Amino acid sequence: MPQEHAMELAYRWITLANRHYYLYLNRALAQFGLNSSQYLFIIYLCREPGITQDRLPERICINKSNVARTLAQLEKKGLILRKVNPGDKRTATVFPTARAHELYPQIMAVIEAWDDAVTGVLSEREKKSLLEFMQRVADRAAELRGATFAALTKQKSIR
DSSP: OOHHHHHHHHHHHHHHHHHHHHHHHHHHHGGGTOOTTTHHHHHHHHHSTTEEGGGHHHHHTOOHHHHHHHHHHHHHTTSEEEEEETTEEEEEEEEEOHHHHHHHHHHHHHHHHHHHHHHTTSOHHHHHHHHHHHHHHHHHHHHHTTOOHHHHHHHHHHO
């Protein structure tokens, strides 16, 4: 099997697994009035209350306009509070509400149930290896996210 084909297949399966995960999340989180584009905000804000709004895009890996739109939705649902920074009126800190803190363990249970079910076909050793491999792939993807096609193909020819 050519190397190019193997890489295509790897990302095909990663993408497919991710799509199934998001379909599950949308169904499972609906009972809380959330969807797959909102749950990460609750998780990050419960873990880092008071984070500035401008730091969320790097944490969640989405663009600023999506952050602003999602925060507005969560604010309307009573799940977050935004407070304008008195020292810099252009920035705001974001806090989870008591309701968000109540939902946090339930959201984590939804995620953990999926993780346990999906990885249940693997041995403990395989799960550990998969986690290590996926962390390396995710770290590398983060390093390369701003790369151009030309830079990536040049890098490949150097190896």
